[in-house]
Amino acid sequence: MGNPKAFLTVPRKEAGYRPINDRIHDFGEVEQTLNTKDRQEQASRCMDCGVPFCHWACPLGNKDPEWNDALYRGEWEMAYKLLKKTNDFPEFTGRICPALCEKSCVLYLSEGAPVTNRENECAIAERAYQEGYVTIEHPVRNGKRVAVIGAGPAGLAAANQLNYMGYEVTVFDRNEAAGGLLRYGIPNFKLNKGVIDRRIHVMEQEGVHFEYGQDIDPTKLPAGFDAYVLATGTPQARDLNIPGRELKGVHLALELLSQQNRVLAGRTYSDDERVTAQGKHVLVIGGGDTGSDCIGTSHRQGALSVTQIEIMPKPPVGHNPATPWPNWPVVLKTTSSHEEGCTRRWNINTLEFIGKKGKLTGVKVQPIDWKPNPAGGRPIMVEAGPVEVIPADIVFLAMGFIKPQHPELPANVFVAGDAASGASLVVRAIASGRKTAAAVDAFLRKEN
Ligand SMILES: Cc1cc2nc3c(=O)[nH]c(=O)nc-3n(C[C@H](O)[C@H](O)[C@H](O)COP(=O)(O)OP(=O)(O)OC[C@H]3O[C@@H](n4cnc5c(N)ncnc54)[C@H](O)[C@@H]3O)c2cc1C
Numbered sequence: 001m002g003n004p005k006a007f008l009t010v011p012r013k014e015a016g017y018r019p020i021n022d023r024i025h026d027f028g029e030v031e032q033t034l035n036t037k038d039r040q041e042q043a044s045r046c047m048d049c050g051v052p053f054c055h056w057a058c059p060l061g062n063k064d065p066e067w068n069d070a071l072y073r074g075e076w077e078m079a080y081k082l083l084k085k086t087n088d089f090p091e092f093t094g095r096i097c098p099a100l101c102e103k104s105c106v107l108y109l110s111e112g113a114p115v116t117n118r119e120n121e122c123a124i125a126e127r128a129y130q131e132g133y134v135t136i137e138h139p140v141r142n143g144k145r146v147a148v149i150g151a152g153p154a155g156l157a158a159a160n161q162l163n164y165m166g167y168e169v170t171v172f173d174r175n176e177a178a179g180g181l182l183r184y185g186i187p188n189f190k191l192n193k194g195v196i197d198r199r200i201h202v203m204e205q206e207g208v209h210f211e212y213g214q215d216i217d218p219t220k221l222p223a224g225f226d227a228y229v230l231a232t233g234t235p236q237a238r239d240l241n242i243p244g245r246e247l248k249g250v251h252l253a254l255e256l257l258s259q260q261n262r263v264l265a266g267r268t269y270s271d272d273e274r275v276t277a278q279g280k281h282v283l284v285i286g287g288g289d290t291g292s293d294c295i296g297t298s299h300r301q302g303a304l305s306v307t308q309i310e311i312m313p314k315p316p317v318g319h320n321p322a323t324p325w326p327n328w329p330v331v332l333k334t335t336s337s338h339e340e341g342c343t344r345r346w347n348i349n350t351l352e353f354i355g356k357k358g359k360l361t362g363v364k365v366q367p368i369d370w371k372p373n374p375a376g377g378r379p380i381m382v383e384a385g386p387v388e389v390i391p392a393d394i395v396f397l398a399m400g401f402i403k404p405q406h407p408e409l410p411a412n413v414f415v416a417g418d419a420a421s422g423a424s425l426v427v428r429a430i431a432s433g434r435k436t437a438a439a440v441d442a443f444l445r446k447e448n
């Protein structure tokens with residue numbers, strides 16, 4: 001702990017976002033960076049608590065106090081070495097992690113101003129690439145082969161760990177490039193895809209093989225491998241099968257998001273295939289992160305207006321007594337995309353998509369309320385206002401994903417990431433990939 005009084009004298013400082021009128025005209029990353037002096041000062045706020053809750057709350061067990069101290073002292077290479085011990089891809093989590101660590105930082109619990117762990121992590125990772133601290137390792141091979149199905153963060157972390165352990169690893173993915181939802185879900189304005197390419201290049205140089213355009217049937221896994229990791233994510237989005245679902249203009253969120261990311265990567269689509277909010281009134285159904293990404297994407301495509309509705313109540317601002325620590329604080333989240341302009345409504349149920357000549361023109365909705373269920377369990381939904389129509393030319397359904405079911409699998413097949421847990425977070429996917437790699441290793445060693 002470099003400066004024992006910094007937490008009293010240095011206020012939390014975030015790098016903040018690019019100005020709205022600048023950022024909504026492109027898909028460049030919205031988040032800015034602090035200068036080196038400010039970044040090191042931010043790291044100095046870490047109090048090196050006797051029981052570091054941040055380290056416990058991070059699914060990867062990142063050693064925040066240790067690398068914050070190294071960062072404060074300007075020992076960037078040491079900071080990266082400490083970070084790399086627990087996190088294969090700090091450049092991903094440093095950009096898009098909701099920072100579970102910060103929500104359990106003592107400075108959050110006591111004064112609502114945690115150490116800027118996520119931004120610090122990103123700064124360390126970027127400096128590591130700039131200064132050449134990201135070195136290429138050449139693991140000694142142990143003669144065994146592992147196939148990883150799915151090149152999302154879970155599959156990539158499993159592949160990376162197994163490769164370092166000496167296994168010869170091949171990653172198969174049905175997409176044309178690696179990253180999973182990092183590449184074909186999360187918009188470029190949150191995560192530039194060059195950041196993924198840079199890491200994949202390192203992994204390739206270290207010996208991981210990638211095979212794209214391979215849609216693998218989990219019941220007919222490719223032959224010639226000693227073990228398999230299924231990291232196939234949650235491919236099925238939750239749909240809304242109400243009257244009018246077939247109308248032109250009603251889309252699943254990923255139809256918008258993955259296509260936009262592909263367009264930015266150079267792919268072209270016919271006017272008929274193209275999903276765009278340009279010149280349209282947009283309605284996003286679902287109040288979570290995927291919905292927020294639809295909002296930011298719609299702004300950049302030139303939407304006339306954007307409205308987001310959510311069936312659940314509006315969470316409280318700042319503090320929620322219903323979710324005390326160590327629960328995740330369910331509080332109102334206002335993202336960079338919300339800041340760019342959007343009407344947000346809660347407690348709204350969707351009844352019907354309405355249209356003319358097969359094209360969407362609006363959505364019939366109704367305000368509702370939630371009453372406690374006398375029998376316990378999920379609260380009961382009751383009507384709370386008249387039915388109304390929200391005019392809309394295009395709708396994005398952002399209501400989550402269905403947890404996949406897997407058939408009984410042979411002993412040498414392991415499941416990782418969202419495919420195992422249901423839709424979650426990048427940091428949890430990486431943690432699961434690492435854990436799965438350890439399980440594969442233990443299994444293959446026992447077999448010997
Ligand atoms: C729009 C959106 C925004 C998000 N934003 C955030 C965020 O800001 N922060 C955060 O922490 N989390 C975010 N998440 C969640 C996060 O992206 C996921 O939890 C994470 O990517 C899961 O990783 P995974 O590797 O398990 O699966 P995925 O990332 O889904 O990767 C699965 C991979 O498996 C491949 N695959 C599937 N089936 C097959 C098959 N049969 N054969 C071959 N390949 C196959 C797919 O092509 C894909 O590449 C977001 C999710 C979405 C949808």
Ligand code: SF4
Nearest residue numbers: 058062093097100101
């Ligand atoms: S990965 Fe996420 S939770 Fe873990 S230290 Fe980084 S920002 Fe915090």
